[in-house]
Each structure stands twice: as C-alpha cells, then as structure tokens.
Amino acid sequence: MITIVDYGMGNLRNVLRACTEIGVKVSVTSDPALVRSALWLILPGVGAFGEAVRRIDDLGLRRPILEHAKAGRPLLGICLGMQLLFESSEESPGAAGLGLIAGRVMKLGRGVKVPHIGWNDVIPVSPTPLFPDPKEAPVTYFVHSFYAGIIPETVAVTEYGVRFSASVRKGNVYGVQFHPEKSQIAGLNLLRRFTLVKPAAWTT
Amino acid sequence: MLxxxxxxxxxLKDGKVVKGVKFIDLVSMGDPAAxxxxxxxxxxxELVILDITASHEARGTLVHVVEAVAENLFIPLTVGGGVRTTDDVRALLLAGADRVSLNTSAVSRPALISESAERFGTQCVVSAIDARRRDPSLPGWDVYVYGGRENTGKDAVEWAEEVxxxxxxxxxxxxxxxDGTQIGYDCELxxxxxxxxxIPIIASGGAGTMEHFAEAFADGGADAVLAASLFHTRSMxxxxxxxxxxxxxxxxR
Incomplete structure (x- = not known):
C-alpha cells in the first residue's frame, strides 16, 4: 500500500493512476494520522515551493513526513516534492523545506529556455534501487524551473544548461525531479522499483 | 539532451474530435479517449486537447472529457478552451491535465495568466496565441480570439513578450x-x-510533410511541433x- 500525500497542490490523480497501473494499492490523504501510519509515502506536487511548505505546515504534515523518513520508511518526492526534501529554494526565500537533504534549490537559466519542458536523459551515477543498472539511462519527462545541484546524495544526473540532480537518495528518502507518472514505461518501471524498496534504518 | x-x-467540439480548415468547416473525427x-x-x-468552440459558445470546461482521456494516458496532457478563471484551471488540473492553455480570456484579462502562474506555477500555464498575418502591405501578425473569429488588433510578437x-x-x-492548409509552418512567425x-514555443498550423516539421525546428526555432488531422487520419x-x-x-525521443 502506497500513500500519496495530498497537500492541495496539483494533480495527484495522475500519480494515483500510475500506481494503479502497476498494480499497487494506493490511498490519497491529507490526514497526519494516516501519513504517520503509511509504509510507502509519495510526496508529489507542482507549483511554488513557498506555497507548498505553507500548506504542509497548515495541515500539520511536516512532523509525520519527517518521522516517516527518519523511521527509514520509503519516501519518494516527485518534482516539487523532491525540491521540498531540501532546506530551502531560491524560488521562495525564507520558506523552510523539510531539510531531509542539505542544500538549496536554485533557479535554472544559464543560456537555456526556462521552464525546462520535455523529455531528457537521466544518467544514473551508480547502481541504486531506483536505477539498478547505470548503463540504462531512461528518457523521462521534465517540467520545472528550479533544480538541485550535484551533491553527495545525487544518484542520477540530467543536463540542461547545468548538470543537476535528476534523482537524489539518502537512505530510504528518494527524490526525482522528473515525472515518472508522465514518463511512459520508463516512469512506471521506476515507480515499481520504489514499491520494492524495503524499510530500513535512517542513516545520517 | 532535451x-x-x-x-x-x-x-474538440461537443466532446468529439474535429478538424477545421482555417478554423472553420469542422469535420468530425471521433472519440477523444480512443x-x-x-x-x-x-x-x-505530449497530448494537447483544445475545445475550439468553447469560448464563443460560452460552454463550461472540459472536465469530463479530460477525465476520460487521462484514464489511459501516461504522457503529459495540456488542455485548453473556455478557461476563464483560476478555478477553471484547477478543475482541469484535478481532472488529469498537467498544463492548461489560456487564450481568449487571457487576452481580455491578462491578469489571468499571472494569477494562474502564481497559484499553480509557471510550468502549468501555456499561452495559446492565434496569429494571422496582416494585410500584405503591413508587417507583422495580429492576435485573434474567440476561435479565430475576432481580431484584437494586438501585435502577436508583443503579446508573446507580455505573456x-x-x-x-x-x-x-x-x-x-x-492552419489546415498542409503547406508548412509559418517559420517567419x-x-x-x-x-x-x-520560454519554449510549440509550433502549430500548416504541417503537411515531414520536411515541414524539420523546418519548424531548424528555421523556426520551435521547441515542439503540433499537428492534428495529419496524425488523426494516419496519413503520417x-x-x-x-x-x-x-x-x-x-x-x-
């Protein structure tokens, strides 16, 4: 059973349908108690960083999400959901992210059109649960204006003006900047791999 | 590489796929979900759905069609037609659209673009511009609204900068x-x-041969190309x- 966190930003429906498509049971909730009891958690989201943080806090979801991650239960942030794993974003100065991964999300735009819209290569840096074979570089759908740079937690890289984190991982906390639910077979495969991740201890 | x-x-017209030539003469081409x-x-x-008659017939949004289409779609979906308020945008996003295209309402009230971008993010907002070349004696293109029925007199390039x-x-x-002529995209436009x-540009109107698509990228500088009847009829x-x-x-890809 996968739990999708609904904090009122964007289309959960597509993430839900993608999970259903791969044969996984899904629930969608904004109830902190249900988030607290979740085993696999997906944090989706489109929109602005600051607004997302505000809604998460208003709904009392910050603590249950942090507890989930620190208990070593699998968490997947998608697009804005991945950016929320970080401490802050240039998009909304002053807004505190979840801080599960150190660093600040930056604005794209070195000689490229922004937003970064479309299908681009995701190059794994080493074998990890979501990218078991580094030779297999999926092409997935991106739509975003902000990015996380290359950090120790980077497990896959994409290039668009700069090289940035297409995917990050810290223990069982995962993030993907692209949209697996919109990336055809490549995306569905990745979601399936996430559902196979086993709960494990949080490592700092 | 992107x-x-x-x-x-x-x-779409009345929930069915249609194709017009120069925005008129609609011919039915079937069920959108199929x-x-x-x-x-x-x-x-990516897939784009445009309710081309929504504005002038003052019909509601396309929520039900979008729900049916999104059911089996694992590529991005952009939807437009008759979107007037940010609540209309939200309804389409909740129904399964990833992005929403604004046209007539944004021309009459440009703040709709900023409000939608603030509420849902820039990446959600597509601005559709219907442009027609001015009288041959004048340079440039005018922006048309209401499915191509009304000339706003706005300059298409200036309006693009504003959106x-x-x-x-x-x-x-x-x-x-x-549009519908199959003689090639207007690369000059x-x-x-x-x-x-x-911001990225989707080229639309005029595709007839594979060469036309290559031209839109190479000569027009487009980031994406859109076509309808050419694909629907399976002629390409x-x-x-x-x-x-x-x-x-x-x-x-």
Whole structure:
C-alpha cells in the first residue's frame, strides 16, 4: 500500500493512476494520522515551493513526513516534492523545506529556455534501487524551473544548461525531479522499483 | 539532451474530435479517449486537447472529457478552451491535465495568466496565441480570439513578450493562415517570436510533410511541433516522423 500525500497542490490523480497501473494499492490523504501510519509515502506536487511548505505546515504534515523518513520508511518526492526534501529554494526565500537533504534549490537559466519542458536523459551515477543498472539511462519527462545541484546524495544526473540532480537518495528518502507518472514505461518501471524498496534504518 | 517534442492535438467540439480548415468547416473525427490511447502508445511526447468552440459558445470546461482521456494516458496532457478563471484551471488540473492553455480570456484579462502562474506555477500555464498575418502591405501578425473569429488588433510578437512577463511557461503559437492548409509552418512567425522570448514555443498550423516539421525546428526555432488531422487520419505516423527527424539530426525521443 502506497500513500500519496495530498497537500492541495496539483494533480495527484495522475500519480494515483500510475500506481494503479502497476498494480499497487494506493490511498490519497491529507490526514497526519494516516501519513504517520503509511509504509510507502509519495510526496508529489507542482507549483511554488513557498506555497507548498505553507500548506504542509497548515495541515500539520511536516512532523509525520519527517518521522516517516527518519523511521527509514520509503519516501519518494516527485518534482516539487523532491525540491521540498531540501532546506530551502531560491524560488521562495525564507520558506523552510523539510531539510531531509542539505542544500538549496536554485533557479535554472544559464543560456537555456526556462521552464525546462520535455523529455531528457537521466544518467544514473551508480547502481541504486531506483536505477539498478547505470548503463540504462531512461528518457523521462521534465517540467520545472528550479533544480538541485550535484551533491553527495545525487544518484542520477540530467543536463540542461547545468548538470543537476535528476534523482537524489539518502537512505530510504528518494527524490526525482522528473515525472515518472508522465514518463511512459520508463516512469512506471521506476515507480515499481520504489514499491520494492524495503524499510530500513535512517542513516545520517 | 532535451528532445524536440511531437505533439498531436485533439480539437474538440461537443466532446468529439474535429478538424477545421482555417478554423472553420469542422469535420468530425471521433472519440477523444480512443485517439489519446493510440497516441500514448504511438510515441507522442505530449497530448494537447483544445475545445475550439468553447469560448464563443460560452460552454463550461472540459472536465469530463479530460477525465476520460487521462484514464489511459501516461504522457503529459495540456488542455485548453473556455478557461476563464483560476478555478477553471484547477478543475482541469484535478481532472488529469498537467498544463492548461489560456487564450481568449487571457487576452481580455491578462491578469489571468499571472494569477494562474502564481497559484499553480509557471510550468502549468501555456499561452495559446492565434496569429494571422496582416494585410500584405503591413508587417507583422495580429492576435485573434474567440476561435479565430475576432481580431484584437494586438501585435502577436508583443503579446508573446507580455505573456512571458506575466508568467506563461510556454507559448502554443498557431498560424491561422497556415492552419489546415498542409503547406508548412509559418517559420517567419515562429522566428519572430522565438527570437523575442526565452520560454519554449510549440509550433502549430500548416504541417503537411515531414520536411515541414524539420523546418519548424531548424528555421523556426520551435521547441515542439503540433499537428492534428495529419496524425488523426494516419496519413503520417509519429514513429515514421521521428525516424525521419532523427536522420536529419533533430533530437527526438
């Protein structure tokens, strides 16, 4: 059973349908108690960083999400959901992210059109649960204006003006900047791999 | 490397796919969900649905069609037509759209673009511009609204700059002169706009041959190309088009 966190930003429906498509049971909730009891958690989201943080806090979801991650239960942030794993974003100065991964999300735009819209290569840096074979570089759908740079937690890289984190991982906390639910077979495969991740201890 | 996108477009009237020539003479081409499933499996990079009659008939949004189409779609979906308020945008996003295209209402009230961008993010907002070349004696293109029925007198390039400033994340640029003619995209129009904005541009109107698509990228500077009847009638498949473009050095998925 996968739990999708609904904090009122964007289309959960597509993430839900993608999970259903791969044969996984899904629930969608904004109830902190249900988030607290979740085993696999997906944090989706489109929109602005600051607004997302505000809604998460208003709904009392910050603590249950942090507890989930620190208990070593699998968490997947998608697009804005991945950016929320970080401490802050240039998009909304002053807004505190979840801080599960150190660093600040930056604005794209070195000689490229922004937003970064479309299908681009995701190059794994080493074998990890979501990218078991580094030779297999999926092409997935991106739509975003902000990015996380290359950090120790980077497990896959994409290039668009700069090289940035297409995917990050810290223990069982995962993030993907692209949209697996919109990336055809490549995306569905990745979601399936996430559902196979086993709960494990949080490592700092 | 970021791929150039090939985007089939479903023009809708009364919930059915139609195709007009120069925005008139609508011919019915069937059920949108069936088309969407076909394109999902055919290698389309995205799907666009436009209710081309919504504005002038003052009909509501396309929520039910979007729900049915989104059911089997695992590629991005952009929806437009008759969107007047940010609540309309939200309803379409909740129904399964990834992005919403604004046209007539944004021209009458440009704040709709900024409000939508603030509420849902720039990446959600596509600004559709229907442009028609002025009288041959005058340079430039006028912006038309209400499905091409009314000339606003706005300059298309200036309007493109304004929608970018207001927070549109992409422009869907249709040449009304070329729409349905299959004589090629208006690369001059495309270039005029791509040179002045830094957001991506979807070229629309006029595709008839594979060469036309290559021109829109190479000469027009487009980031994506859109076509409708050419794909719906299966007179060209997206697969064949992509292998043609790949041989021409265009990065495609």
């Amino acid at each position: 791929r150039k996108r090939i985007i089939p477009c479903l023009d 088309h969407a499933l076909y394109y999902n499996n055919e290698g389309a990079d 970018e400033k207001r927070g549109a994340g992409e422009i869907l640029l249709t040449s009304m002169d070329r 495309l270039r005029a706009v791509t040179e002045r904005v830094t 498949t997206i697969r064949d088009l992509k292998s043609f473009l790949a041989k021409r050095g265009v990065p495609v």
